[in-house]
Amino acid sequence: MTPGARVAAAIGVIDAIQGGMPAERALTNWARGARYAGSGDRAAVRDHVFDVLRRRRSSAALGGGDDGRALLIGALRGQGIDPDAFFTGEGHAPPPLSEAERAAERAPEEGEARDLPDWLWPRFQAALGDGAGRAAERLRHRAPVTLRVNARRMTRDAAQAALAAEGILCQPVDDITMALHVTEGERKIANSPLYLSGAVELQDASSQAAMEALDLPEGARVLDYCAGGGGKTLALAARIEGEWFAHDASVRRMSDLPARAGRAGARVRLCETQELCAFGPFDAVLCDVPCSGSGTWRRGPQAKWALTPEVLADLGRVQADILAQAAALVAPGGRLIYCTCSVFIEENEHVVERFSSDYSGWTPVFSRRWPISATGDGFFLAQLCREMNDSNQP
Ligand SMILES: C[S@@+](CC[C@H](N)C(=O)[O-])C[C@H]1O[C@@H](n2cnc3c(N)ncnc32)[C@H](O)[C@@H]1O
Structure with a gap:
């Protein structure tokens, strides 16, 4: 495909996304119908689409509209690329820019330039203070x-x-x-x-750094309560001799874990929810809870536009429930580890503080944030220790 044809394909994909389709599905649908596209073409179309999604607001201003064509024009302008190089009308390239499209360009206003929904900006500031602008800017660029x-x-x-x-x-x-x-x-x-x-x-580097910050004792029995693909467990198992258990509310999400663990030379036992009490209690329970993913929005930028205050509040409730369920599986003297890839206080410090005030018998060990940086996503981790003589539930 020519560079112009790739842009034309990306415009179609963005129109599907703007119509409500998840980005991955829109890309897959396009690729199915474009058997002529090689892997380089698919990667280039994907890059165009994700560049637009990361910068949707500023691209709409610079492109003078919010359909696929205007957003692509705006995204190219935002990257200092002249759209005329792609919008040639030759072959499968999109038609040249009209005079109206040339006149529609305007500089993004302050909120638009940040490429965040306005309601999220105060939350970024509350969580990150002076670093809020830098974090928003990082989210406008490709992920490391x-x-x-x-x-x-x-x-x-x-x-x-x-x-x-x-x-x-x-x-x-x-x-x-x-x-x-x-x-x-x-x-x-x-x-x-x-x-x-x-x-x-x-x-991601911040996930690695967070797992490195954990000093679990050799031989510890460790449960990854929200294991998903098991990335955190495998990072720990590569460094520490322990007994590893993985659980997830969705067993399907752990389907790759046995093969992945086998390749990594680790032994991880998958547990169904009803088996946890029999396998427990554990010396450490890790809760890598579902979250807004705001620290990773460079990778999944559609989520930045889809999040609502209601969803954020729901996530806080789910996170608190998971922490309480997981805490019940920690042995006296054991650790409860809570982490997210979100930057928001509501999903991090507030969840841990509420847990500490609702349940006695837990001592905070440490809590730490990793910023959205050139090499890593935003990440939060807190560790609590269950008192030796604690018999309270959880
Ligand atoms: C952030 S992801 C975990 C990523 C994983 N730890 C990794 O390193 O690849 C959150 C996981 O929590 C799971 N989950 C959601 N609700 C849960 C619950 N109530 N109990 C346990 N797991 C849950 C989801 O299915 C999802 O796999």
């Missing part, structure tokens, strides 16, 4: 790609060299022992022999 080297398999230096031989160039991330920031060749990762062997995993 970060790998975690499996310490049981090889050193980070050896992994960096082996990846370079596969055409995947990386830089070590400061202060995170096994993290490699991919600077070139990220599209080769999916077929990389090193990746397929489990020697490296895709994992």
Whole structure:
């Protein structure tokens, strides 16, 4: 496909998304009908679509409208690219810009330039203070790609060299022992022999840093209560000798975990909800709870526009319920670990504070935030310790 044809395809996908379709489904639908598109074409169309979604408000101002065509024109202008280079009308490229489209361009106003819904801005400020603007700006750019080297398999230096031989160039991330920031060749990762062997995993740097901040005792029995694909458990299991248990309200979400754990050389036992009491109590229970994902909106930018105050309030209730259920499975003297990839106080400090005031017998150990940065997503982690003589429920 020509560069112009890729832009034309992206316009169609964005129109479907603006009509209410989830971005991934809209991209899949397009790809099914575009058998002529190679992997490079699919990646380029995806990049255009996600560039628009990250900057939807500013693109609407710069493009003078909010249909796919106007948004693409605006997104290109916002990146300093002249739309005339793509809107040529030649071959499968979109038609050239009309005079009205040229006149419709206007500079984004303050809220538009942040590319956040207005109701979220005070929440960003409350949570991040002076860092709020920087965080919003980071969310307007593509996400970094970060790998975690499996310490049981090889050193980070050896992994960096082996990846370079596969055409995947990386830089070590400061202060995170096994993290490699991919600077070139990220599209080769999916077929990389090193990746397929489990020697490296895709994992955001802040998630890695948060798991590194946990000093669980050797031999600990650890339950990952919201395990999903099990990324957090695998990060811990690569570093600590322990007994690993994984649970998720949706068993289907853990379907890849046994194979992934096998490749990583870890043993993880999957547990159904009704089995948890029999397997417990645990020395540590990790709750990587469902959240708004606001720290990761570079990766899933549609969520930034879909979140509502009602959904945020619902999430707070779900998070509090999960924490209370998980706490009941922690042994006396054991740890309760709560984490999210959200920046909002309502999903982080407030949930932990409410838990601490509702239930006695828990001592806060530490709580920490990782900012949205050049190498990592926004992340929050808090750890509480159950008192030795605590017999209260949970
Ligand atoms: C943020 S994701 C977990 C990601 C995972 N820990 C990882 O590192 O890949 C949250 C998970 O919580 C699960 N979940 C939602 N409600 C739950 C509940 N009430 N109890 C346990 N898990 C729940 C979801 O199915 C989802 O897989």
